[in-house]
Amino acid sequence: MSFWQIVLVSMPRLLNGLTVTLYMTVFSAAVGLLLGIILCLGRVYGNKVASLLSTGFIELIRGTPMLVQLFILYYGLPSYNIRLTPLLAALIGFSINSAAYQAEYLRGSIQSIGIGQMKAALSIGMKKWQAVRLIILPQALRRVIPAWTNEFIYLLKYTSMAYIIGAPEMMAQAKFVASRNFEFFKVYLLTAAIYLSIVWTISFVFSYFERKLRIPGTVVTER
Amino acid sequence: MAVLQAQGLYKSYGQVKALDDVNIEIEDSELLAVIGPSGSGKTTLLRSIAGFVQLDSGKIFIKSKDITDLPPEKRNVAMFFQNYALWPHMTVFENVAYGLKIRRYDKKAIREKVEWALDFLDIKSLAERKPNQLSGGQQQRVALARAIVVQPDVLLLDEPLSNLDAKIRMRIRFELKALQKKLQIATLYVTHDQEEALSIADRIAVMHNGKVLQIGTPQQVYKEPVNLFVADFIGVNSIVRIKPLDKDIVKVGNLEFQPQQGVLHLVIRAEEARVLPAKEHVTLKEGDLKLEGIIMGKLYLGSKHRYEIKIHGIEEILFINSEEAFKINEQIQIIIPKDSFFVYWQ
Incomplete structure (x- = not known):
């Protein structure tokens, strides 16, 4: 079969898988963001208990392979009568994994903001959480966009791991198509090309937002 | 009646005594300059009044109210930061307005007060700019506007002129003194520049190794230094x-x-x-x-x-x-x- 024939034959299934891949990526990135902010604020600004819990969770997730986490969720939990579908197990796994990483990116960003910003807010009469919400977060969230772009791209590619527990994402579909027509090289090449085009699109969109949200005068602009 | 009273303040960092039985008072609309070499404890004193330093012992009163254990936001003290610490994601107007917003003033009152402050410092035309689009001198005025707009009981200035070049510094000294007299706010002014302190202060406190060695008018401190350190540090x-x-x-x-x-x-x-x-x-x-x-x-x-x-x-x-x-x-x-x-x- 020529390459174009392969494209024609595999595309429907691959695109089907791509929707699942994108769904998993966007969902985990969004839930990860929300959870990540909470974990990060808990670690940086929380009291002893909150800080300890957040730090413990983050280090636990970052310290173990994602595949182990997926296997525990999918193969391990049934021992306690909790049965997740492959997709749900993958969504939960990717979300908490991303949350831990995003929390750390955000922490780095918060710590790059001068201590004077917080002090100025307190001395003008803001409470600590007001200062975090109105002064620290708006700046930190802008600064973390480049790291987020990375995280989003990683996530998109890591979702291919979900095929191991049987989630019907793009990699699973590719394997299915290839093992039927034995055109492994061409099918996987096509799959790689689709991943690449999505990654480029993501980079482009995120850098647009990065420029759009940038605080005037904070970056030396090109040209 | 003194607006600010600090009584018997102690603070150590390990072996180092940053504040060693410090007692000061600032009268209404008085400008007290605290001077000393770096490490003398002057910045620790300022921060302890702002509420950023937990004292080992001692009491601080503002208008006779004990504020020693209050957090910074409950002290009605405004601090001016050496590096201005303006919020870069907000306009000049918003920077100045926030202190009023969180005090729950209504929109009209906020607008009036902010405009008054911007007018007072002659920066009304900059209201819609972001801090990073301003010169150092303009940023300084915004920082000052942000500090005074909430009508604090005590104004704390942390080396306010140290980021400006020598020529502007001379001019701003006059302005700052005139402003402070017009505002009539009790002010604590920390600097390591003795000439600045002599020219701008109503009274001067000279600090060394956490102790206040002498408090007096600039003339007293210059003409009658109490010990070798003060004599050498001034002039x-x-x-x-x-x-x-x-x-x-x-x-x-x-x-x-x-x-x-x-x-x-x-x-x-x-x-x-x-x-x-x-x-x-x-x-x-x-x-x-x-x-x-x-x-x-x-x-x-x-x-x-x-x-x-x-x-x-x-x-x-x-x-x-x-x-x-x-x-x-x-x-x-x-x-x-x-x-x-x-x-x-x-």
Whole structure:
């Protein structure tokens, strides 16, 4: 079969898988963001208990392979009568994994903001959480966009791991198509090309937002 | 009635005593400058009043209310930061308005007050700009507007002029003093620049190693320094150290001193000393000091020269500026008026 024939034959299934891949990526990135902010604020600004819990969770997730986490969720939990579908197990796994990483990116960003910003807010009469919400977060969230772009791209590619527990994402579909027509090289090449085009699109969109949200005068602009 | 009273403040960082029994008061609309070298505790004092430093002991009162244990946001104290610490994601207007917003003023009141503050500091035209689009001097005004708009009981200024170049600094000194008098806010002004403190303060507190060594008007601190450290820190000085050889009287130039414990330190206000040719006849007033010496070196400074002078008899080197031209190796005399030198035994 020529390459174009392969494209024609595999595309429907691959695109089907791509929707699942994108769904998993966007969902985990969004839930990860929300959870990540909470974990990060808990670690940086929380009291002893909150800080300890957040730090413990983050280090636990970052310290173990994602595949182990997926296997525990999918193969391990049934021992306690909790049965997740492959997709749900993958969504939960990717979300908490991303949350831990995003929390750390955000922490780095918060710590790059001068201590004077917080002090100025307190001395003008803001409470600590007001200062975090109105002064620290708006700046930190802008600064973390480049790291987020990375995280989003990683996530998109890591979702291919979900095929191991049987989630019907793009990699699973590719394997299915290839093992039927034995055109492994061409099918996987096509799959790689689709991943690449999505990654480029993501980079482009995120850098647009990065420029759009940038605080005037904070970056030396090109040209 | 003092607006701010700090009583018996102590704070140590490990072995270092940053505040060691500090007592100060600031009257209504008074500007108290706290000066000292770095590490003297002046910034710790300012931060403890702002609420950013937990004291080991001591009490702070504002308008007779004990605020020692209150968090920064409940103190009605406004702080001006050395690096301004403006919020870069907000416009100038928003930067100034936020203190009022969280005090729950209504929109109209906020607009009026912010406009008043911007007008007061002559930066009304910058209201919609972001801080990073402003010059250093403009940022400074915004920071000041942000501090005063909430009408604080006490204004804390942390080295406010240190980020500006020398020429602007001179001009702003006048402005700052005029502003502070117009606002009538009790102000604590921390600086390491003694000249700045002398020119701007109503009273000066000199700190060293966590202790307040002297509090007084600029004139008192300059004319009657209580010890060697204060005398040396204030003004432009030359110090001569003389170790008495025996129990004899110590002769310094035309004056004689009874020996005491330690070494005699003679602090000379170099800016008030006159250098004359050795042969010129001068009539000294009672208590004036006359030293004789020889020019060892000279530097040209434009309007005057800076001389390195070796003093006869005590073989010490002094550095003194003079408008007169002398040659190297020329014999000279130095006349120092009686309130422009100080003698300490240490």
